[in-house]
Amino acid sequence: MSTAAADHTTTGGTVPDPDPASPTDPTGTRTAGEYDLVVVANRLPVDVTVTDSGIETTRAPGGLVTALAPIMRDADGAWVGWAGTPDLELDAFDDDDIFMVPVDLSATEVEAYYEGFSNGTLWPLLHDAVVDPEFHRAWWNSYVTVNRRFATAAAKAAAPGGTVWVQDYQLMLVPSLLRALRPDLKIGFFLHIPFPPPEIFSQLPWRKQVVEGMLGADLVGTQRVSDAANILRSVRRHTDLTTRGQVVTVGGRWTRPERHVRIAAFPISIDTTAIAALAETPEVIERAAQIRRELGDPAVMLLGVDRLDYTKGIRHRLKAFGELLEDGSVSVPDVTLVQVASPSREQVERYKVLRDDVEVTVGRINGDHGALGKAAIHYMHHSYPLEEMVAMYRAADVMLVTALRDGMNLVAKEYIAARTDLDGVLVLSEFAGAADELGQALIINPHDIDGLKRAIMEAISMSSREKRRRMRSLRRRVIDSDVQSWAASFLGTLRATPARDSHV
Structure with a gap:
C-alpha cells in the first residue's frame, strides 16, 4: 500500500534523487538532497497512523527526539527511519519543521x-552475551539489505558536504555504505548500547564487516570509555588498520584519501530541566502522595x-527482595516494591519466557508474604506517560x-532529576553506564545478591x-550534563573534523 502524506500535520512528496540544480519541487516544498543535518535511526521520531485522508503523526517520546528536534529545526534537518508498520509504503513528509x-x-x-539479527544476534552479543546470541546467515x-536501504535514503537526503548522524546497533553498516555513496559527507555514528570485549565480540561470524561498517564514520561515539576501548581493541584484532590513542587510520584507496x-x-543524558519542572507541578506532587495512599501508606516504597x-x-x-522478606529484614506492609516492566519485543x-518467569516469581513472593x-x-x-512516571519517582524512597549490562540507563538519571526535594536513594548497578557518572549512588553488583540486599x-x-x-x-x-549538551558535544566534535574530498 502506498500512502501519501495528506493531513494537516504533514506535507511533502516522494524522496527524489539529489539534484543540486533543483533544490525545490515545483510547489516550492523542500525536497531531498539539500538537508544540512540528516539523522538516521531505526525509527522515525513520530508514530504514524494511516487514515482515509492520508496520515496523521504523533511525536514519539524519547530522549533522542528531545535532544535533536530543536537542533534539526535550526539546521534544516531530515530524519531517516522506519515508520514502525511493516509493508507500509509512505512518501516523505514534513512534520514540525523536520523532513x-x-x-x-x-x-x-x-x-x-x-x-x-538486531535483537536476536547483536543485542545479546553486545550486552556481553548475557544470553546466548543466535547466528543465522x-x-x-x-x-545487510536493510542497512543498504537506509544508507541510500540518507545519501539522497543529505546536502553536499552535509552532516549525517547514524544511530545505534540496528544500523552498524550504514556509515561505510554511506561513505561509499557520499564521500563528501561528515558521518557520525553513536552506539547507544554497550560494546563487549573482543573475546566476546569475536563470536560474531561477520565481526570484521560490522567493525568496518562503523569505521565508515568520522566519529564513533559510545556511552562509556570502556566501550570505546573495546571497539578499538576489536579494530586491532579484526582489521589491519593502525590505531593510535582514540584514532583509527583508514588508508587511502584508489582516489580516496587517507582519513x-x-x-x-x-x-547520553536526559532533558533534566523538563523533568525537574514537571516534578514541581502541583498535579505531580499530589499524584505522588496519592500513589503512596493507594499503596497503603508504606513506610518505604521501593x-x-x-x-x-x-x-x-x-x-x-x-x-x-524476596530473601529480605524471608529473613525478616523487611516486612509487608511496612515495605513494598513497585515494579514497572514495560512490554518489550x-x-x-x-x-515471552522472561515475562512468564518474572510473573511467576512475583506471584510466589506475594503468595508467601502478602496479605x-x-x-x-x-x-x-x-507503559505509563511521563507525568505518571515522574510522580512515581517522587513517591519512591529507593x-x-x-542492570546486568546497560549502555547508560536513563531511568537512573530521570529519578535524580525528579527529586527536586533532595530526598530518595538510588541503588545503581556498576554495569550500567550511569555508574561512571553517578558515584554518589549506592553502587552494587547485581550478581552479588547478599551485596544487593545490604545496599537496599x-x-x-x-x-x-x-x-x-x-x-x-x-x-x-x-x-550540568543534560541531553542537549550531549547532542551539542557530539555534533560539535563531528563538525570539527577536517572536510572530506568529494571525489570517489
Whole structure:
C-alpha cells in the first residue's frame, strides 16, 4: 500500500534523487538532497497512523527526539527511519519543521533484520552475551539489505558536504555504505548500547564487516570509555588498520584519501530541566502522595522501572527482595516494591519466557508474604506517560537499578532529576553506564545478591542528611550534563573534523 502524506500535520512528496540544480519541487516544498543535518535511526521520531485522508503523526517520546528536534529545526534537518508498520509504503513528509524520510520494511525484513539479527544476534552479543546470541546467515543477509536501504535514503537526503548522524546497533553498516555513496559527507555514528570485549565480540561470524561498517564514520561515539576501548581493541584484532590513542587510520584507496576515525565516549543524558519542572507541578506532587495512599501508606516504597528485558536484572532484584522478606529484614506492609516492566519485543520467544518467569516469581513472593489488599510487590506490565512516571519517582524512597549490562540507563538519571526535594536513594548497578557518572549512588553488583540486599537495607535506613548530601551531588551532575549538551558535544566534535574530498 502506498500512502501519501495528506493531513494537516504533514506535507511533502516522494524522496527524489539529489539534484543540486533543483533544490525545490515545483510547489516550492523542500525536497531531498539539500538537508544540512540528516539523522538516521531505526525509527522515525513520530508514530504514524494511516487514515482515509492520508496520515496523521504523533511525536514519539524519547530522549533522542528531545535532544535533536530543536537542533534539526535550526539546521534544516531530515530524519531517516522506519515508520514502525511493516509493508507500509509512505512518501516523505514534513512534520514540525523536520523532513521525515520513511524507509519501508516488509514483514519478512522486520522478522529477520529487526527481531532476528538486531535483537536476536547483536543485542545479546553486545550486552556481553548475557544470553546466548543466535547466528543465522539469513538474518545477516537481511541486515545487510536493510542497512543498504537506509544508507541510500540518507545519501539522497543529505546536502553536499552535509552532516549525517547514524544511530545505534540496528544500523552498524550504514556509515561505510554511506561513505561509499557520499564521500563528501561528515558521518557520525553513536552506539547507544554497550560494546563487549573482543573475546566476546569475536563470536560474531561477520565481526570484521560490522567493525568496518562503523569505521565508515568520522566519529564513533559510545556511552562509556570502556566501550570505546573495546571497539578499538576489536579494530586491532579484526582489521589491519593502525590505531593510535582514540584514532583509527583508514588508508587511502584508489582516489580516496587517507582519513582518520575518532572513537570516544559521549555519555547520553536526559532533558533534566523538563523533568525537574514537571516534578514541581502541583498535579505531580499530589499524584505522588496519592500513589503512596493507594499503596497503603508504606513506610518505604521501593521502585523498579525497566523495559521487560533480560539485561535489566529484574529477576536478581526480585530474588534479593524476596530473601529480605524471608529473613525478616523487611516486612509487608511496612515495605513494598513497585515494579514497572514495560512490554518489550513480545514476539521474541526469550522475552515471552522472561515475562512468564518474572510473573511467576512475583506471584510466589506475594503468595508467601502478602496479605489481602497488602501485596509485597505491585507489578505492572505496561507503559505509563511521563507525568505518571515522574510522580512515581517522587513517591519512591529507593530506586533500584540492577542492570546486568546497560549502555547508560536513563531511568537512573530521570529519578535524580525528579527529586527536586533532595530526598530518595538510588541503588545503581556498576554495569550500567550511569555508574561512571553517578558515584554518589549506592553502587552494587547485581550478581552479588547478599551485596544487593545490604545496599537496599542501607538505603532504607539512610539518614535524611546523608540522603540530601548524596542527592545534591547527583543532581548537580545530571543538571550540568543534560541531553542537549550531549547532542551539542557530539555534533560539535563531528563538525570539527577536517572536510572530506568529494571525489570517489
